[in-house]
Amino acid sequence: MSDDPRDNDPNKTAPIADPTAGDVNAPSSVEDAERKLQEAAKSGTNLDTLVGRLVVEQGLATSDEVKHCLELRRQSDEDESNRSLMALLVERDYVTKRQLTRLREILEAERQGQKIPGYKILGELGAGAMAKVYKAKQLSLNREVAIKILPKKYSQNAQFIERFYAEGRAAAQLNHPNIVQAFDVGNTGDTYFFVMEYVAGRTVHDDIQEHKRYPEKEAVNIIIQVAEALEHAHAKGLIHRDVKPKNVMITREGVVKLADMGLARAVTDLEAAEAEKGKAFGTPYYISPEQIRGEMNIGPPADIYSLGATLYHMVTGSVPYEGKNPSAVMHKHLKGELVPPDHVNPKLSPGISEVIEMMMARSSRKRYQTATDLLVDLRALKKGEQPPIAHKEVLAADDLASLAAAEAAAQSEGIPEDATEGSGRAISDILLSPPYMILMALLVISVILNIFLALYSR
Ligand SMILES: Nc1ncnc2c1ncn2[C@@H]1O[C@H](COP(=O)(O)OP(=O)(O)OP(=O)(O)O)[C@@H](O)[C@H]1O
Ligand SMILES: [Mg+2]
Numbered sequence: 001m002s003d004d005p006r007d008n009d010p011n012k013t014a015p016i017a018d019p020t021a022g023d024v025n026a027p028s029s030v031e032d033a034e035r036k037l038q039e040a041a042k043s044g045t046n047l048d049t050l051v052g053r054l055v056v057e058q059g060l061a062t063s064d065e066v067k068h069c070l071e072l073r074r075q076s077d078e079d080e081s082n083r084s085l086m087a088l089l090v091e092r093d094y095v096t097k098r099q100l101t102r103l104r105e106i107l108e109a110e111r112q113g114q115k116i117p118g119y120k121i122l123g124e125l126g127a128g129a130m131a132k133v134y135k136a137k138q139l140s141l142n143r144e145v146a147i148k149i150l151p152k153k154y155s156q157n158a159q160f161i162e163r164f165y166a167e168g169r170a171a172a173q174l175n176h177p178n179i180v181q182a183f184d185v186g187n188t189g190d191t192y193f194f195v196m197e198y199v200a201g202r203t204v205h206d207d208i209q210e211h212k213r214y215p216e217k218e219a220v221n222i223i224i225q226v227a228e229a230l231e232h233a234h235a236k237g238l239i240h241r242d243v244k245p246k247n248v249m250i251t252r253e254g255v256v257k258l259a260d261m262g263l264a265r266a267v268t269d270l271e272a273a274e275a276e277k278g279k280a281f282g283t284p285y286y287i288s289p290e291q292i293r294g295e296m297n298i299g300p301p302a303d304i305y306s307l308g309a310t311l312y313h314m315v316t317g318s319v320p321y322e323g324k325n326p327s328a329v330m331h332k333h334l335k336g337e338l339v340p341p342d343h344v345n346p347k348l349s350p351g352i353s354e355v356i357e358m359m360m361a362r363s364s365r366k367r368y369q370t371a372t373d374l375l376v377d378l379r380a381l382k383k384g385e386q387p388p389i390a391h392k393e394v395l396a397a398d399d400l401a402s403l404a405a406a407e408a409a410a411q412s413e414g415i416p417e418d419a420t421e422g423s424g425r426a427i428s429d430i431l432l433s434p435p436y437m438i439l440m441a442l443l444v445i446s447v448i449l450n451i452f453l454a455l456y457s458r
Pocket of ligand 2: 128246247259260
């Protein structure tokens with residue numbers, strides 16, 4: 001077991017994000033922003049030159065406005081001439097403090113060699129365990145995109161690089177309104193990046209953090225859209241492998257988009273290869289048992305399990321299995337008893353509980369085998385009807401359970417007191433039956449005849 005502190009957060013795929021990542025708070029003062037910017041820049045860089053270039057590049061101010069500020073400083077008295085270009089830009093409202101934070105992020109990205117030809121980085125969108133995601137402009141098409149930039153460590157691994165391109169190509173074949181569209185994969189030097197549709201909105205994870213629980217109807221509507229995305233991907237032979245609330249985005253118009261299609265495989269396989277033998281990856285709260293076991297054959301039911309765990313979290317406000325670290329959570333996915341969702345939230349309909357329990361069946365054979373089947377039940381739930389597939393399973397399970405209970409009762413009671421009586425009655429029934437009596441009569445007659453014959457023959 002590694003002693004990496006990242007191993008202690010079951011919500012993460014592997015390493016947790018850099019604590020400073022995603023810091024969108026505006027600096028408390030211009031001096032603070034200057035200090036941070038200088039830290040982000042290469043040492044010895046002239047801050048004014050840097051600020052001047054960045055604000056123009058980012059379209060925050062024109063080069064004339066920058067020149068104007070520099071001119072003002074030259075003309076001003078001794079005190080004023082000590083003031084930085086940044087302070088003057090803020091004072092004249094060309095740049096806000098919040099925009100200065102963005103400049104720092106951009107500078108950091110550039111410093112890490114994340115200048116991607118053909119794209120202009122506009123700011124950071126978020127950071128996950130493996131990578132940072134930036135908003136950018138694709139210059140050729142003048143459109144906004146999101147770019148996921150992977151850490152340089154991946155560039156050392158030939159298997160990862162091969163898979164990264166293969167999965168990127170596969171993901172680019174997908175075209176579905178509920179899948180974040182993959183546009184491009186590439187590398188610049190040893191930095192690998194994935195360009196995708198920019199989704200202005202939030203993730204289901206953000207919502208859970210904020211409101212805790214989703215109303216059943218809303219959750220079903222969201223999950224239907226994800227299931228439709230999976231149906232499309234599975235039909236093209238692509239398994240997501242990392243379905244979870246953080247990868248389900250919702251646009252401002254309420255359209256659901258499944259993110260990171262095609263990325264999980266490239267990354268988790270690399271991690272799995274690098275990890276100690278037998279150590280499974282994937283976000284433990286939502287990972288399927290077969291992924292934990294490191295099985296080779298990961299099919300659609302694995303995504304269905306993770307989607308079930310996501311739905312469980314959405315409607316109950318709790319993850320299906322909680323534990324003090326990832327391995328404790330994973331152990332429960334393999335061996336723990338799932339608390340039925342309607343026991344956690346009694347307001348849930350029995351139907352949705354049946355569906356979730358079938359999605360999360362421990363054995364992949366007992367789950368929905370396809371997203372198409374799952375959609376049959378989800379659409380029934382949406383109409384307020386009983387989910388036909390899951391309900392049938394429950395009935396069959398009930399029958400089996402009552403049969404098993406009857407057998408168990410028979411065994412535990414041992415030989416019933418009236419059993420001998422019962423069998424005695426059965427024997428007397430046989431003794432009194434007409435064929436038996438005729439047979440007995442014939443036997444008696446034959447014995448008597450034989451005795452007579454024996455006596456007369458002497
Ligand atoms: N296409 C996109 N459009 C807009 N924002 C995005 C897009 N993709 C990702 N993001 C934002 O970037 C954040 C980081 O995404 P990333 O996929 O790196 O990590 P994650 O899925 O949140 O978590 P983890 O790395 O633990 O799996 C997301 O939480 C989301 O807010
Ligand atoms: Mg993601």
